[in-house]
Amino acid sequence: MKIARFADEKGVIRWGVIEGKVIKETKGIQGPFTGVDFSSADIQLLAPAEPTKIICVGKNYVDHIEEMDGDASQLPTEPGLFLKAPNALANPEEVIPYPHFTKEFHYEGELAAVISKPMKMVPEDAALEYVLGYTCAFDLTARDAQRQDLQWIRAKSADKFCPLGPWIETDLDPTDLGIKTEVNGKLVQNSRTSLMIFPLKKILSFTSCFMTLLPGDVILTGTPSGVGELHVGDVVSVTVEGIGTLGITIGCQ
Numbered sequence: 001m002k003i004a005r006f007a008d009e010k011g012v013i014r015w016g017v018i019e020g021k022v023i024k025e026t027k028g029i030q031g032p033f034t035g036v037d038f039s040s041a042d043i044q045l046l047a048p049a050e051p052t053k054i055i056c057v058g059k060n061y062v063d064h065i066e067e068m069d070g071d072a073s074q075l076p077t078e079p080g081l082f083l084k085a086p087n088a089l090a091n092p093e094e095v096i097p098y099p100h101f102t103k104e105f106h107y108e109g110e111l112a113a114v115i116s117k118p119m120k121m122v123p124e125d126a127a128l129e130y131v132l133g134y135t136c137a138f139d140l141t142a143r144d145a146q147r148q149d150l151q152w153i154r155a156k157s158a159d160k161f162c163p164l165g166p167w168i169e170t171d172l173d174p175t176d177l178g179i180k181t182e183v184n185g186k187l188v189q190n191s192r193t194s195l196m197i198f199p200l201k202k203i204l205s206f207t208s209c210f211m212t213l214l215p216g217d218v219i220l221t222g223t224p225s226g227v228g229e230l231h232v233g234d235v236v237s238v239t240v241e242g243i244g245t246l247g248i249t250i251g252c253q
Contacts, residue, residue, distance in 0.1 A: 001170045003018075004045060057198065108139040119212065124202055132170060134240070138236070169243045179238070
């Protein structure tokens with residue numbers, strides 16, 4: 001099932017289930033159908049989550065550690081987490097202004113999960129039961145600010161630094177999915193989620209031991225190798241097997 005958050009012709013924000021070229025409206029992200037249908041041609045897809053927080057995992061693929069640090073001989077023993085704020089959300093196909101404060105604006109394509117119910121102190125073997133579904137994400141990063149600043153707030157949580165979408169796919173096993181990123185039609189990232197150092201169930205269980213995850217919260221699972229710079233005019237997309245493609249364009253400041 002594909003769950004979408006969208007704006008109708010009048011700009012009213014709604015939730016619904018995609019069935020072909022029709023979106024059947026629901027009462028909220030997990031609510032019953034209202035009986036109202038919308039044509040997919042008449043709506044605008046929005047980021048399919050309303051999180052209280054966005055949790056991200058750094059250095060979760062060996063090849064990404066190698067490209068960033070040059071040495072993967074000592075792998076992390078626990079997931080390395082950081083936060084993006086909800087203001088970082090951006091919609092599918094949105095134009096993201098090139099940030100004025102950076103000269104190194106990078107893409108990182110990732111699989112994301114959306115939480116369905118409150119999650120606290122949950123063991124790994126039950127962790128995926130708390131996931132509503134999965135979507136595509138970009139962890140956009142001001143790399144120079146990431147190196148310079150004491151904390152990563154500016155580098156990771158600036159406005160529109162977390163494009164998300166195009167929808168939530170509920171019927172999916174996240175353990176071995178292809179993930180690809182393209183910039184202007186050129187393949188730049190190509191990996192599988194089975195190559196994660198920490199699988200999603202580990203990330204969720206680990207996080208829930210010290211932080212309550214709430215419905216709508218989003219977890220980004222890390223990026224494989226191939227990250228790189230973005231420039232004004234670039235058209236970027238991340239595709240996750242079984243979900244679809246999230247595209248954005250980089251605009252002027």
